[in-house]
Amino acid sequence: MAARTSTRESARERLLTAADELFYGEGVQTVGIDRVIEHAGVAKASLYNTFGSKEGLVCAYLELRFERRKDRITRTLTRFRTPREQLLGVFDALGEAFTEPGYNGCSFARATSEAAEDSAVRKIADGYRAWLRGLFGDLAAAAGYADPDTVARQFLLLYDGAGQSAKMDRDPSAATTARAAAAVLLDASPLAPAVPDPAQ
Numbered sequence: 001m002a003a004r005t006s007t008r009e010s011a012r013e014r015l016l017t018a019a020d021e022l023f024y025g026e027g028v029q030t031v032g033i034d035r036v037i038e039h040a041g042v043a044k045a046s047l048y049n050t051f052g053s054k055e056g057l058v059c060a061y062l063e064l065r066f067e068r069r070k071d072r073i074t075r076t077l078t079r080f081r082t083p084r085e086q087l088l089g090v091f092d093a094l095g096e097a098f099t100e101p102g103y104n105g106c107s108f109a110r111a112t113s114e115a116a117e118d119s120a121v122r123k124i125a126d127g128y129r130a131w132l133r134g135l136f137g138d139l140a141a142a143a144g145y146a147d148p149d150t151v152a153r154q155f156l157l158l159y160d161g162a163g164q165s166a167k168m169d170r171d172p173s174a175a176t177t178a179r180a181a182a183a184v185l186l187d188a189s190p191l192a193p194a195v196p197d198p199a200q
Contacts, residue, residue, distance in 0.1 A: 012050050014040040019061040024104055028058050028111045028121075055120055058111060062124045065107045070131065072096065083142035084186060087155065088179055090135070094159060095175030098166040105167035106160070132156060146192040151185070158182050 018040035022031040033054045037044050051057040076093035080086045097103060104110075108125040115121040136155040140148035162178035165171050 011040070011042045011046040014042055015047055015050060015057065016060060016064055019057050020064060023058065023061050023111070024065075024107050025102065029114050033057075059120050059124055062108060062111055062121065062128075066124065066128045066131075069097075069128070073135070083139045083144075087136065087139045087143060087151075087186065088182055090139075090155070090159070091162065091175050091179035091182060094162055094178070095172065098162075098172035098175055103166065103172070106163045109160075109163075129156075132159070140189075143186075144191045145186075146190040151189055154185050155182055158185075 015036065018036045022036055022039060033047065034044075036057065037047055040046075047057060051060055073090055073093045076096070077086045077089050079092075080089045108128050112122050112125045115125075133152050133156055136152035137148045140151035140155075145151050158178040158181055162174040165174035165177075
């Protein structure tokens with residue numbers, strides 16, 4: 001029984017690795033399921049037993065990308081001491097992604113460009129977007145900005161724009177440019193009024 005579980009996990013990992021390479025490199029719609037199966041070196045039944053369908057595999061691929069993105073950002077933010085520094089540090093994590101070989105833009109934007117509004121694929125992408133917006137909002141609130149939601153929306157636009165520029169213009173320095181613009185935004189954003197200390 002243990003050997004069978006191990007084999008199933010191995011097939012899952014091979015399928016996810018193949019999906020990650022092919023879907024990210026060539027596109028979710030372009031790559032057929034047979035190519036993923038061939039690339040992974042597993043039987044077709046392994047895919048359907050593990051993921052149920054191509055959409056199930058695409059969702060698992062995006063969840064994997066989501067976890068990697070969260071891990072990268074979380075790890076990068078540990079280098080900074082204040083919430084303001086961490087807000088800007090998110091662009092450092094983005095810059096690391098831009099310099100990786102084979103950087104091909106935002107996997108979520110690419111996967112959802114042809115997905116139906118009510119698809120499971122879009123729901124995963126929406127979850128990623130909500131997490132990123134929430135991260136920016138939480139950090140902006142912790143840094144004391146009066147309107148953290150506006151700061152979060154502005155940062156999300158800069159984040160997206162940097163990703164598009166890095167891909168379309170083949171410009172990995174887009175993250176540095178976005179970081180500089182984000183710093184200007186923070187300097188111009190009003191801080192919340194200080195709360196009086198009742199002990200004083």
